[in-house]
Amino acid sequence: MTVETTNVYASNYQWLGIALEDSWGVAPAGPTAWIPVTSPTYTPVPQLLSDQALRGMNGVDYGQQIGMITSTFSYTTYLYADSVFSHLAAILGPDTVTGDTAPYTHTASLLNNGQPPSYTLFYNDGSGSLLPISGAKASSVKFTIKSGGLVELAVSWVAKKAGDPVTGVNTPTTAIPMPAWTALISIAGNQYTKYSEVDWEFKRATAPITALTGTQDPSAIFAPGLEVDGTFTGIYQGVTDNDYANFLANTQPGMSIVVTNQNDDTHSLTLQFSQIAYQVASFSASSNYMEVKATTKALMNTTDATDGEMSPAKAILISTQSTAF
Numbered sequence: 001m002t003v004e005t006t007n008v009y010a011s012n013y014q015w016l017g018i019a020l021e022d023s024w025g026v027a028p029a030g031p032t033a034w035i036p037v038t039s040p041t042y043t044p045v046p047q048l049l050s051d052q053a054l055r056g057m058n059g060v061d062y063g064q065q066i067g068m069i070t071s072t073f074s075y076t077t078y079l080y081a082d083s084v085f086s087h088l089a090a091i092l093g094p095d096t097v098t099g100d101t102a103p104y105t106h107t108a109s110l111l112n113n114g115q116p117p118s119y120t121l122f123y124n125d126g127s128g129s130l131l132p133i134s135g136a137k138a139s140s141v142k143f144t145i146k147s148g149g150l151v152e153l154a155v156s157w158v159a160k161k162a163g164d165p166v167t168g169v170n171t172p173t174t175a176i177p178m179p180a181w182t183a184l185i186s187i188a189g190n191q192y193t194k195y196s197e198v199d200w201e202f203k204r205a206t207a208p209i210t211a212l213t214g215t216q217d218p219s220a221i222f223a224p225g226l227e228v229d230g231t232f233t234g235i236y237q238g239v240t241d242n243d244y245a246n247f248l249a250n251t252q253p254g255m256s257i258v259v260t261n262q263n264d265d266t267h268s269l270t271l272q273f274s275q276i277a278y279q280v281a282s283f284s285a286s287s288n289y290m291e292v293k294a295t296t297k298a299l300m301n302t303t304d305a306t307d308g309e310m311s312p313a314k315a316i317l318i319s320t321q322s323t324a325f
Contacts, residue, residue, distance in 0.1 A: 011126055012126075018083070018121055021135070027134040033083050033325070036077060049067045050064050066216070071161045073159060075154075077155065080177055081261070081319055082175045087138065090141070091141045092109055092110055092116060092313065104319055104321060106321075110304075110313070112307055113307065115223055118137055122168055135221050136221070139156045140154070140203040145199070146197040149180050182262065185256075186255065187242060188254060192242065196234060200313075204224055204227070229295065230298065232293070233292075235292075246281070247294065252278075254273065271315055272313060274314075278296050298312035
């Protein structure tokens with residue numbers, strides 16, 4: 001009897017790199033940025049083709065083949081100035097850079113006349129295998145800004161299946177994550193300090209497009225229409241509470257969030273939603289005091305658009321980086 005050897009790999013040896021693709025599904029030579037992550041999960045998604053043709057017997061399944069293969073990849077990271085805008089460009093549209101000297105301004109809003117850019121994810125699985133996951137399109141980018149913590153991003157991608165392992169050098173970022181306490185939250189032009197948590201999720205029903213290509217790869221990964229949803233939790237201010245009053249009156253104010261690093265007023269990320277529609281606003285007791293909880297949607301508007309059309313949001317990063325993410 002042969003006894004197989006079981007290898008054990010430390011999970012802390014995992015790392016993730018990313019690079020913008022020039023053409024969909026064509027992996028660049030290696031990462032151009034490195035993203036510190038928690039809970040990375042790579043999942044191959046094959047089509048399972050079952051042979052259930054009748055053969056005059058009482059069984060059902062006679063065989064299985066593999067059809068088209070794609071993959072999903074998800075993780076959580078923090079708000080690092082050298083990687084956050086890759087996620088925003090992937091879910092909104094390309095990064096536009098302005099400025100002749102540092103700091104440079106990076107801007108992204110909804111691209112209406114095409115698809116958002118694609119990326120290759122370079123994932124080291126902890127065993128030393130660096131897997132290129134090309135053709136990746138974002139399906140969800142969720143910001144969680146919660147008092148007492150760091151700003152978190154939960155990110156999900158749909159991509160081609162991982163390619164054969166490649167060589168690459170891990171170059172961890174030296175950027176520090178932005179803490180949530182620096183967030184300045186404004187609604188209808190008024191800054192509020194009542195919020196304990198604000199979440200915004202950008203999401204698309206990203207999925208592969210099938211075609212007869214002679215390979216198991218999809219012909220494309222398609223990112224359809226963008227939805228942007230927000231949830232807010234704050235200290236209830238009575239019947240004149242801005243969230244409660246906006247919900248009842250169907251007021252559709254603008255909202256902006258500005259986040260910086262500690263002791264750094266020059267470099268910042270701004271998330272702008274110039275028209276939000278309240279879906280729910282309720283108040284109840286927390287353990288000791290009254291809270292208001294609201295859910296909203298960001299509506300398409302011309303103010304947040306950079307292409308002359310409409311967008312539900314605009315992202316602006318002030319950074320030392322002169323090239324697009």
